[in-house]
Amino acid sequence: MVGPYNHYMKMSPFADFRVADIGDVHLRTTCNLEEALQDIEAFYRKIASAGVVPITAGGDHSITYPILRGIARQERVGLVHFDSHCDTAHSYGGSGLHHGCPYRNAVESGLVNPERTIQVGIRGGTEPLWQYSCESGMRVVHIEEFYEVGCREVARERRSMMGTGPVYTPFDIDCIDPAFAPGTGTPVVGGMTTFEALQTLRGLRGLDIIGADIVEVSPPFDHSGITALAGATLMFELLCLAAESPARSPS
Numbered sequence: 062m063v064g065p066y067n068h069y070m071k072m073s074p075f076a077d078f079r080v081a082d083i084g085d086v087h088l089r090t091t092c093n094l095e096e097a098l099q100d101i102e103a104f105y106r107k108i109a110s111a112g113v114v115p116i117t118a119g120g121d122h123s124i125t126y127p128i129l130r131g132i133a134r135q136e137r138v139g140l141v142h143f144d145s146h147c148d149t150a151h152s153y154g155g156s157g158l159h160h161g162c163p164y165r166n167a168v169e170s171g172l173v174n175p176e177r178t179i180q181v182g183i184r185g186g187t188e189p190l191w192q193y194s195c196e197s198g199m200r201v202v203h204i205e206e207f208y209e210v211g212c213r214e215v216a217r218e219r220r221s222m223m224g225t226g227p228v229y230t231p232f233d234i235d236c237i238d239p240a241f242a243p244g245t246g247t248p249v250v251g252g253m254t255t256f257e258a259l260q261t262l263r264g265l266r267g268l269d270i271i272g273a274d275i276v277e278v279s280p281p282f283d284h285s286g287i288t289a290l291a292g293a294t295l296m297f298e299l300l301c302l303a304a305e306s307p308a309r310s311p312s
């Protein structure tokens with residue numbers, strides 16, 4: 062149902078680039094979060110060292126931190142992060158590696174430049190947990206501002222913030238309104254439509270995208286596969302963006 066042609070970008074990434082599904086990350090255990098994240102990091106280190114740009118289907122949002130560890134370069138990466146939550150919380154329930162804090166970890170371990178980080182679609186009742194976003198210098202675009210200024214302006218700001226440096230694009234499906242993507246663990250009403258998400262992603266054309274992910278799609282909570290379709294469609298758009306990134310060229 063998704064692809065093979067992107068009518069907006071006028072490209073067929075599967076025909077023009079070497080694209081493959083390389084399967085799941087094998088975890089030694091699902092009972093030890095620290096070890097599981099080490100396994101993810103090692104898997105992505107191998108991918109990045111082969112010169113491959115990973116587009117990941119999660120998994121909850123805890124996976125983004127070890128992915129960033131695996132694909133890290135010398136230069137800190139910029140983030141264009143789509144989510145209803147900032148995910149810069151403290152440790153919770155005895156763990157500092159849960160799905161609500163990957164970006165605090167990524168900044169504190171020197172992987173991500175908070176001044177080249179923009180978080181889009183933010184809303185909801187857990188805002189007090191995310192002070193770290195503002196304290197560290199991230200740009201937080203609440204959903205109200207997103208609607209006031211529009212997709213184009215948000216995209217323009219992101220482009221100027223990202224410049225020519227490396228960019229990672231994590232996409233939490235709960236950024237989308239649950240009317241369009243109900244199958245997720247922490248839905249928050251009042252989000253953007255799938256069309257608005259696609260249009261905003263398209264504003265990222267030409268950035269040096271070194272990886273992207275779609276996280277928090279939860280099939281048991283889904284209805285008629287609507288969230289899976291949204292996730293797969295967004296993933297296809299991310300693939301096209303990565304394929305068009307300046308560092309890439311057709312095989």
Ligand SMILES: [Mn+2]
Pocket residue numbers: 122144145146148160233277
């Ligand atoms: Mn998230």
